[in-house]
Amino acid sequence: xxxxxxxxxxxxxxxxxxxxxxxxxxxxxxxxxxxxxxxxxxxxxxxxxxxxxxxxxxxxxxxxxxxxxxxxxxxxxxxxxxxxxxxxxxxxxxxxxxxxxxxxxxxxxxxxxxxxxxxxxxxxxxxxxxxxxxxxxxxxxxxxxxxxxxxxxxxxxxxxxxxxxxxxxxxxxxxxxxxxxxxxxxxxxxxxxxxxxxxxxxxxxxxxxxxxxxxxxxxxxxxxxxxxxxxxxxxxxxxxxxxxxxxxxxxxxxxxxxxxxxxxxxxxxxxxxxxxxxxxxxxxxxxxxxxxxxxxxxxxxxxxxxxxxxxxxxxxxxxxxxxxxxxxxxxxxxxxxxxxxxxxxxxxxxxxxxxxxxxxxxxxxxxxxxxxxxxxx
Amino acid sequence: xxxxxxxxxxxxxxxxxxxxxxxxxxxxxxxxxxxxxxxxxxxxxxxxxxxxxxxxxxxxxxxxxxxxxxxxxxxxxxxxxxxxxxxxxxxxxxxxxxxxxxxxxxxxxxxxxxxxxxxxxxxxxxxxxxxxxxxxxxxxxxxxxxxxxxxxxxxxxxxxxxxxxxxxxxxxxxxxxxxxxxxxxxxxxxxxxxxxxxxxxxxxxxxxxxxxxxxxxxxxxxxxxxxxxxxxxxxxxxxxxxxxxxxxxxxxxxxxxxxxxxxxxxxxxxxxxxxxxxxxxxxxxxxxxxxxxxxxxxxxxxxxxxxxxxxxxxxxxxxxxxxxxxxxxxxxxxxxxxxxxxxxxxxxxxxxxxxxxxxxxxxxxx
Numbered sequence: 001x002x003x004x005x006x007x008x009x010x011x012x013x014x015x016x017x018x019x020x021x022x023x024x025x026x027x028x029x030x031x032x033x034x035x036x037x038x039x040x041x042x043x044x045x046x047x048x049x050x051x052x053x054x055x056x057x058x059x060x061x062x063x064x065x066x067x068x069x070x071x072x073x074x075x076x077x078x079x080x081x082x083x084x085x086x087x088x089x090x091x092x093x094x095x096x097x098x099x100x101x102x103x104x105x106x107x108x109x110x111x112x113x114x115x116x117x118x119x120x121x122x123x124x125x126x127x128x129x130x131x132x133x134x135x136x137x138x139x140x141x142x143x144x145x146x147x148x149x150x151x152x153x154x155x156x157x158x159x160x161x162x163x164x165x166x167x168x169x170x171x172x173x174x175x176x177x178x179x180x181x182x183x184x185x186x187x188x189x190x191x192x193x194x195x196x197x198x199x200x201x202x203x204x205x206x207x208x209x210x211x212x213x214x215x216x217x218x219x220x221x222x223x224x225x226x227x228x229x230x231x232x233x234x235x236x237x238x239x240x241x242x243x244x245x246x247x248x249x250x251x252x253x254x255x256x257x258x259x260x261x262x263x264x265x266x267x268x269x270x271x272x273x274x275x276x277x278x279x280x281x282x283x284x285x286x287x288x289x290x291x292x293x294x295x296x297x298x299x300x301x302x303x304x305x306x307x308x309x310x311x312x313x314x315x316x317x318x319x320x321x322x323x324x325x326x327x328x329x330x331x332x333x334x335x336x337x338x339x340x341x342x343x344x345x346x347x348x349x350x351x352x353x354x355x356x357x358x359x360x361x362x363x364x365x366x367x368x369x370x371x372x373x374x375x376x377x
Numbered sequence: 378x379x380x381x382x383x384x385x386x387x388x389x390x391x392x393x394x395x396x397x398x399x400x401x402x403x404x405x406x407x408x409x410x411x412x413x414x415x416x417x418x419x420x421x422x423x424x425x426x427x428x429x430x431x432x433x434x435x436x437x438x439x440x441x442x443x444x445x446x447x448x449x450x451x452x453x454x455x456x457x458x459x460x461x462x463x464x465x466x467x468x469x470x471x472x473x474x475x476x477x478x479x480x481x482x483x484x485x486x487x488x489x490x491x492x493x494x495x496x497x498x499x500x501x502x503x504x505x506x507x508x509x510x511x512x513x514x515x516x517x518x519x520x521x522x523x524x525x526x527x528x529x530x531x532x533x534x535x536x537x538x539x540x541x542x543x544x545x546x547x548x549x550x551x552x553x554x555x556x557x558x559x560x561x562x563x564x565x566x567x568x569x570x571x572x573x574x575x576x577x578x579x580x581x582x583x584x585x586x587x588x589x590x591x592x593x594x595x596x597x598x599x600x601x602x603x604x605x606x607x608x609x610x611x612x613x614x615x616x617x618x619x620x621x622x623x624x625x626x627x628x629x630x631x632x633x634x635x636x637x638x639x640x641x642x643x644x645x646x647x648x649x650x651x652x653x654x655x656x657x658x659x660x661x662x663x664x665x666x667x668x669x670x671x672x673x674x675x676x677x678x679x680x681x682x683x684x685x686x687x688x689x690x691x692x693x694x695x696x697x698x699x700x701x702x703x704x705x706x707x708x709x710x711x712x713x714x715x716x717x718x719x720x721x722x723x724x725x726x727x728x729x730x731x732x733x734x735x736x737x738x739x740x741x742x743x
Contacts, residue, residue, distance in 0.1 A: 061682045061691060071645060085641050109637070152637045194687035196708055221689070221708050227715060229630075229644035229704075231693060240680070248679045248693065248702065256499075256700025282641060326695050327670055327677040 008362055015351035029361075033354035034347075041346035041353075049341045056237040058121035062191055063103045064230050065198060066117055066165050069219045070106055071228045079211045080108040081115060084151065085282035087234050088116060089139055091291060100135040102162075103233070105282060107151060113159035113208060116140055117189075123170040126177030133164055133186055150282050159207060165189040165198065175201055189215065196221040234279050234295065238302035239337055241275075246299065246309075247330055249274040251319060255326060264319040264329075265312055271296045306340045308333050384419075384482055385454055385465050389447055396450030400471045400612070403452065403478075407604040421604070422479040422493060423506035423595035423611045425622060427722045434470045434477060437503070441496035457492045459483075464492045476506065476615045485598065497723060498699040504723035506595030507730040508614050510535070510575030511738050513593060516610055517579055521562065524583050529561030531580035531590070536573050539664060540738045541655050544573025575738065593730070618726075624649040624742040625725040630716045646704065648713035651729065653737045656709045658688045661736070668735045670697075676731065693717075696724040703728070 007026055009018040019030060063086065069075055070083040088105035102116040118136060120129045140147070140160065148155050166174060168190045175188055188201040200206070200215035232244050250270045254263035275292045283291065300317055303309040312318040321332035397403050428434040431451055438445065438455055446465070447454040451472065456465045467480040483489050497503050508516070521527055536544065536552040554574055556564055561580070568574050582588040587602030595614070597607050628649040635641040657665065662683065669676045675697030682691045688709040695702055701724040704715040714728060732740050 057680070057682050064691075071643075082635055083643065084635050085643075152640065193684045193689060196687070196689060221706070222711065224706075224713070225647065227646050227648075227704075227706075229646050229715075229717065231704075244680060244693070248695070252695060252700055252702065280641075280643065326697060326700075327675075330677060330679065 009355055009359060013355070015355050018355065030354055030358055033357050033361075034350045037350035037353045037357075038343075038346050041350055042342045045342035045345045046338050048345070049338055053237055053239060055121055056240060059119055060230075060233055060236055060240075062119040062121055062165055062167075063117075063233060064227075065191060066119060066189070067104055067230055068224055068227045069198065071226045072224070073226070075214065075219065079208070079214050080110050081106045081113075081208075081211060082109065083228060086230065086280040088147065088282055089136075089143055090234055090281065091283050091287055092139060092143065100132050101139065102136050103165075107153070107155075108159075108208070109153065111159060111208070112154050112156040113161070114155050115161050115163055117163040117165055119165045120170070121167065123166060123174060126170075126173035126175075127181065129164055129166065129174060130177055130181065130183050130186065133162055134183075137162055137185075147282075150284070160185075161206060162186045163189055165191060168192045171201060175203070192218075228280075229278070230280060231278055234281060234291070238299050239306075239341075241295075241299045242303050242308060242337075243330065243333065245274045245278065246271055246303070247319070247326075247333060249278075251329060252326055255324065262318075263324065264321075265316050266309075266319065268296060268300070268315050268317070271299070306337050306344075308337060385467065388467055389454060392447075392449045392452065397452035397469065398450040398472075400469075400473055400608075402450075403469050403471070404605060404608050406452075407608070419480050419482055419599045420485055420489060421597040421599060421607060421611075422481070422489065423476065423597065423614070424479070424497060424503050425474075425476045425506050425615060425618060425722070425726065426503040427622070427626060427720070428470075428475065428477075428502045431470045431472065433502070437500045438468075438496065441499060443492075443496065459488050459491045462488070464488050466493065474612070474615045476611070477503065478611070485596065489596075501699075501701065501719050501721040501723065504726040506611065506614055506618070507726050508591070508593050508595055509730060509733040509738070510577060510593070511733070512614060512617055513576045513579065513591075514569070516591070516613070517565075517576060517581075520581065520583070524585075526584040527562065528559060528582040529565060529579055530559055530582065531555075531557050531578070532561050532565050532576050533578040534565065534568065534574040534576045535734070536575070537668075537735050539655070539657075539661055539736055540573075540575070540734075542573040542575065542738065545571045548573055621726065621729055621742050622722070625720065625722055628714065628716050628720050628725075630718055630720065646715040646717070648706075648715045649725065649742060651712040651714070651732055652741045652743065653710055653712065653732075654739045654741075655737045657707070657736060658709055659683065659685050662688070662690065665735055669731070674727075674731050674735075676728070696721070696727065698727070699724055 006023065007021050019027060022030060067083050070081055076082050084105050084107045086104055087101055089101045093101050103119045104117040106115040106117070108114070116136070118129070118133050123129055144155055144157060162185055164174065164186055166188065171188060171190045178186060187204045187206060189198050190201060191198050197218035197220045199218035200212060205212040206215070232241055246266060250266045251263060254266070272292055275295055276288065279292070281288060300309065303317070304311065307320055309317040309319050319329065321329050321336065323329060323332060397406055426434065428437060435445060443455045443457045445453055446456055451470045453468050454465060455468055456463050464483045465481065469478045471477065479493055481489065497505060533555045536542070538549050538551050552572060552574055554568060558564060565576060578590065578592040580590045583606065585602060587606050588600040589607060590598040591610070599607065629647040631645050633643045633645050635643055668674060669678065677695045677697050679693040679695055690705070690707045692705050693702065694705060699721060701721040702717040703724060704717060706713045712732065714725060729742070
C-alpha cells in the first residue's frame with residue numbers, strides 16, 4: 001500500500017457515486033471503514049427494530065384492552081356504549097400530513113353519543129399525544145356527516161368525546177399538559193398494568209355519569225368473560241402483519257389443510273381474505289376492498305424488501321425460509337427479518353459514516369502522502 | 378397363541394346379527410366373549426369427543442378417509458389404508474359418555490399415528506383421553522389398594538419443579554425416569570416419596586392375569602386377560618374429566634354484528650378458564666415457555682406480550698399437531714383459553730394436560 005490518495009469526495013457526494021471513482025486501494029479503505037462501522041451499527045439496529053416491534057405490540061395490546069371493556073354484555077348494558085370498529089376514518093390518513101385517526105370508535109345507540117379513543121404505549125412529552133389527538137379531533141369534526149353515513153345513525157355533535165388511553169406512568173405528565181394548555185374534551189384513561197385495570201383520571205369525568213362511574217371503578221382483567229378478536233390492526237407493523245396474517249393464517253392453513261402441494265406458496269387473495277376477516281374497520285365495502293388490497297400489497301412489498309418471500313407469479317408469493325414445521329418457519333422468518341432490517345439500516349448509515357471518516361482521514365493522510373494508517377480488514 | 382391374520386373376522390362373526398348400543402352392552406359383550414381369544418395384543422385408544430351424535434361421528438371418520446366396513450349398532454368396524462396395508466379398528470361410540478373407543482391390532486409406532494391419530498388431530502371434535510399424572514397416580518393407588526399383589530414391571534414418570542408435589546431430595550430439579558423391574562410398584566412408591574415424581578406410563582399385571590400398559594394419552598396396550606377392568610379405568614377417567622369437557626364446551630367463537638343495520642362485523646371469543654392454585658410469575662413463565670414448544674408438546678407461540686413484575690401474558694398460539702389456533706391470557710392466577718375460528722376439544726384438552734404436567738397439577742377449570 002504505497003499509493004497516495006488522489007480522490008476526494010465532493011461535499012454532497014454519496015458513497016456509491018464516490019466509490020465508482022475510487023482506485024482499488026481507495027475502495028478498500030472506504031469499504032473497510034464501512035465494515036468497521038457496521039460491526040457496531042448492526043447490533044444497535046437490531047435493538048432498534050426489536051424495540052419498534054415491541055412498542056407496536058404494546059400499543060395494539062392497549063387498544064385490545066380498551067376494546068375489551070366494551071365486549072362484555074354487562075358493561076354494554078350498563079354504559080350503553082358499544083364497540084363499533086377500530087381506526088375510524090383511517091381511509092383519510094394518507095390525504096395529508098395533518099390527518100391522524102383514532103384507534104377505536106364507540107357508539108351509544110340510545111343517546112347517539114360517541115367516543116373516539118387514541119392509545120399510546122409510551123410518551124416522552126406530555127403535550128405530544130395531545131397534539132396528535134387534536135389533529136385527529138379536527139378530522140372527526142370535519143367528517144362527522146361522513147361517519148353518520150357509515151354508521152347509518154345520527155351522531156350528536158355535543159356528545160362526542162375524545163379519550164387518550166395511556167400507561168399509568170405517563171398519566172401525570174399528560175394531565176399536567178391538559179391543564180396547562182387548557183385542552184378541552186379529552187379524557188385520560190390510565191392503564192395500570194400491575195393492577196391490570198383501566199381507570200378514568202380521578203379529576204376528569206365523562207358527560208355520561210354511568211360511564212364515569214363504570215370507568216372510575218375501573219375494569220379489571222379478571223372481569224373479562226368475553227373478548228373481541230383483534231389480533232392485529234390496519235396500522236400494525238408490517239412485519240407483525242406478515243407473521244400474524246401470512247404465516248399464522250395462510251401458511252398454517254395450507255400446511256394443515258394439506259390442500260396445497262407446496263404450503264409455502266401463498267395466494268394473494270388468501271392474504272386479502274384473512275386481512276378482511278381479522279381487521280376491524282368502519283368503511284364501505286368498496287373502500288374496504290380497495291384499502292385491504294393496498295394493505296396486502298404493502299405487506300408483500302415489505303416481505304420482498306427483507307427477503308421473507310419472493311414473487312412466485314402474478315397471484316402468489318413463495319415464503320423464503322428453511323423447514324416446513326410452523327415453528328421453524330416462524331423462527332426462520334423472524335431471524336431473517338431482524339438481521340436484514342438491521343443490515344439495511346446499518347449499511348445506509350455506515351455509508352454516510354464511511355464517507356465522513358474517509359474525508360477526515362484523507363485530509364490527514366494526504367499530508368502524510370501515505371495511506372498505511374487506514375484500517376485494513 | 379397365534380394371532381389370526383385378520384382378528385376382525387372373528388369379532389364380526391361373534392357380532393353377526395347383534396346390535397351393541399350402550400356401554401353396558403359393549404362391556405357385557407367383552408365380558409361374555411373371551412376377547413383375548415379373538416383379539417389379543419390389542420391397543421385400545423380411548424378418546425373423548427364433542428360430536429353431537431353418532432351420525433356426526435361417522436361423518437367425521439369419513440371426512441378423515443375412514444371407510445365404514447360393518448355396523449353393529451354403535452359398534453362399528455372401520456378401516457383406512459396405510460401405504461398398502463388395511464388398518465382396521467373396532468370402534469364403539471358411547472352416546473352416554475361421548476367417548477369413542479378404538480380397538481386395533483395395528484402398530485402403535487407408525488400405523489396408528491398415520492391413521493387414527495391423523496383423524497384425532499385433524500378433527501376439532503375429538504381428543505385423546507389425556508390422563509393427567511395425578512389421576513394416573515390415583516388409578517395406580519386404587520388398583521394397588523384393591524389388588525395388593527399387583528405387579529408393575531415398567532413405569533415412566535416425571536417431575537416438573539413447578540409442580541406442587543413434595544420431594545425429599547432436590548425438589549427444584551426437573552426429572553424424567555424410566556424403570557424396568559418386577560419391583561416397579563415398590564420402586565415407584567419410593568421414588569414418589571423421595572423424588573416427588575408422578576407416573577405417565579405404567580405396565581400393570583393384575584393377580585387375575587389381566588396385563589396391560591396404560592399411558593397418559595389414554596392408549597392401553599392390552600397384553601392378556603379380559604377388557605372389563607380396562608373399561609372400568611377408562612370410564613373412571615372420563616368421569617373425572619367431565620367438568621373439563623363441559624367448561625371447554627362452553628367456550629365459543631362467534632361472529633357478532635354491531636350497528637343499526639348490523640354492518641360492523643365483530644368476532645367475540647368466550648374463553649374457558651383455568652384456575653391455578655400456584656400463581657405463576659415471570660420466572661416460572663421462562664421455564665414453562667421452554668416446555669411449550671418442546672417436541673413433546675409442540676405448541677408454537679405466534680406472538681406474545683409479557684408484562685413483567687406483576688406478570689401479564691397475552692399470546693396467540695398454534696397447536697403444532699392439529700394446526701389449531703388459540704389465544705391465551707393470564708395474570709398468573711388464572712389462564713383464559715380463547716378459541717379462534719372453532720372450539721377444538723383436542724387442543725383444549727392437550728393444553729390443559731400441559732398445564733397439569735408443567736404448571737400446576739392441582740389446576741381446576743371453571
